Amino acid sequence: MSALTDLLREWMPHQRWFGSKGREWSDVTEEGFLLDQADPVLSVHRVRVSYTDGVSETYLVPLSWRDHPVEELNSAFIGAVPSGERESYAYDAMRDRDATTPWLIHLVNASTIGPMHFHPAGVAYIPEGVPGDILSTEQSNTSLVYGQEAIFKLFRRLEPGLNPDVEVHDALRKTQNPHIASLLGHIEIDDPDPSAEPATVAMLQTFVPNASDGWRLATASVRDLYAEGDLHADEVGGDFAAESERLGAATASVHADMAKVLPTEPADRSWFATVAEQMTARLDAAIAVVPQLAEHADGLRAVYAAVASAQETVVRQRVHGDLHLGQVLRTATGWIVLDFEGEPARPLADRRELDSPMRDVAGMLRSFDYAARHMLVEQPDDSQRAYRAQEWAERNRSAFCAGYSAASGLNPCGDSPLLRAFEADKAVYECVYEARNRPHWLMIPLQSLSRLTAAV
Template identity: 45%
Template sequence: MTQLEELLADWIPRQRWFAGKGAPIETVTVQAEHPLVCGDPGLRVLVVEVGQRDSVSRYQVLLGLRPAGTLREELAHAAIGVCRLGGLSRTVYDAAHDPELTALLLDRLAAADGVEADAIGGPAPSGTPAPVRFRRLDGNDVHAGQRSLVLRGEQSNTSLVYGEDYVLKSFRRLWPGLNPDLELTAALAGSPYVARPYAWIETDVSQDGRPVPTTLAMLQEYMRSATDGWVLAATSVRDLYDAPGLAPADAGGDFAGEAERLGAATAAVHRALARELPTDVLSSHALRELARSMLDRLRQATAEVPELQPYVGVLRSAYEALAEVDEPLPIQRVHGDYHLGQVVRTDAGWVLLDFEGEPAAPVEERRRPSSPLRDVAGMLRSFDYAARYQLVGSSAAPELAPAARAWAQRNRDAFSAGYAYGGGVDPEKHQTVLRAFEYDKAVYEVLYEAHNRPSWLRIPLDSIAALAA
């Protein structure tokens, strides 16, 4: 490895967005290096391949370069190290934290030629395309000259907020192809339920020996007055816990009205996606294949997490019932990773964010149509989490557990009613399919918690037990 690759091999596994935690890094290769700004400071886009065991993953690194010893104190936390590049000793660092350099990204997007929405995901511009391309949706002016701040708390990406107008989401893990977040948000442009898309950045990433236009980042409206759905729900649960003996409907922070409105907003987004993008139906054979994949995940999870074993019979029965559904299942493009952390409440109502799906899955898998009930199941699971996570490690957990179950059930019912009222598939009339999706999500959660937060393992396990009751 080069000096730079050695530094990256030490730095990458310590980043929150690195998806390969728990397995040793065997190789690090800078597959592509695209200069955006030459001189001091310099700015480059790196596509970095990380080899672990039998897998190779790609990551985007926005690399800043300054002469060794000149990195400003406020950027010290972003330092990657010192190495020789171009015969000079340079300090290299994560330039996402350098507003002097990231301002240039907004400037380039503002200066980009406008293109129609249907150009998204198409071939690179004719002629000799730039290695990194800045593209703007037609009719969407972008105002340059703003400095950025990094949003804290993100797990898989890095977002930069420019003033009070824009947020630029940089996709850290790269899969060749059009990112579904850009694709679906552009398809929903003009909807009051999504943040307005403005522009994007792309490059070519090699797949099977051919260059594939691949999304590096997307620029959207910044929802500055918004409140995170998870925060609102957690506040409601706290209010309930502070009033022992009260029913959720009688506690000061009852969330059911918001849950119902969120269900209606979700249905509106699903209807819009079905209008704008292709739809299909799953045949009986495809349903059996879907159930088989759920059973495969169950076997894997049970082998890794023995605590799941008592529930195997109930889970298997739910998947077998899905396989026996004798009517076609409508499918379409969906959110794909839907939960309370993916929605915000603004003064005007609910807004859905982050349509990229599960970042660990390849793009072609995330772009595959699915039943909208998959999103419904994801949100129902999120209500269970919001109700139960505050009891982890609490001595009051046995006393408050009934209140947690009651809060979750009230909001699950309200969301489902809002979803049906808003024109979505009535969850009450499709319990076999919904239950299979919800169980499958809970099994995924069991694996995730066992690997990352063992103290939270009881949350999905208790949810499975409650669903089976």
């Protein structure tokens, strides 16, 4: 094993974007090429990690190389590698501003560098030569903001095929939908297997400056409510319901345009049965991780069984796949929907399958519950605060549904077995996530399951 793979084996598990924390490694290999030979040198590496359970993953790791340590880059330092009689110092290139300009230069020039191909969309200005500043809020990917013009997202885990985020944004360009940020280009890399499709490495979009993400706005509204001990949710100055209604309308608009430019097909009975089976299987796996789910198991299985026998009319289409308040931005003119790549932990082929728009609606409804209840974690026995959280959640869930209905002509939040099942399935997923990452937050999805199963 080389000195570099030794360093990557030590460094990668501690990065936020690494998706298999706690998994035991059996092997790691890497192959790299030079993307830019200026100062600093920029190299790109495909790192293949094999685990003892037989699964393997490939991650993209750009590195910048210096011939001496750089103090201001200490937080990005990966390690030193012997280079002749000296050492070369490797840094996380996405955190080294001097190493961020080549990405856009090559995109403007539609370059091919080694196995990597740069594809500009040719629709707008790309800020060539401007350094990028890293966003610190992401988990599964890494993004750079270039001035006030563009945002560059690097997809860390590589899979053959076009990433849905690029595919959907490219298709929606034809609709000029006001609720998305324009695609400026994307980058692909050839697979080592010549029979496999190239993998999407990155995408560039128009940056939306002076915007606030939905989670921050919603939770600020909840804090305002908690601070006003004798007022109802609709009486507080920070009431969020009007924004939730606009967000519902924006979601419906995006769904409608996705259906215009991407494939659709009516759902048959076998699809409903398959959805129910998949949800039940996920529940069984989740109970092994979160034993507290067992008390809700019978109710959840009944929720899922109702889907198998549902008589709803569903037109399957491409959807967002991971919609929540953290995936939307409020600008001066309205809401922008971000990140159409779906749930990054799912295989890419699954994320590109046709689905019901109700999956996205359910994701946003779950997010309203989270926004309302996240402060209860600190005071779980405060019944007054719990009542007010429920009031806020119900008000904003209803407002979102009203906005969606007004824009689409469809009421997504009526007595829909499918919507209830999507919500329950999402809450089960949340239970597993919280048990593994934030056990003190587990109460939030568990309490929601009581509500969701009570309606059956």
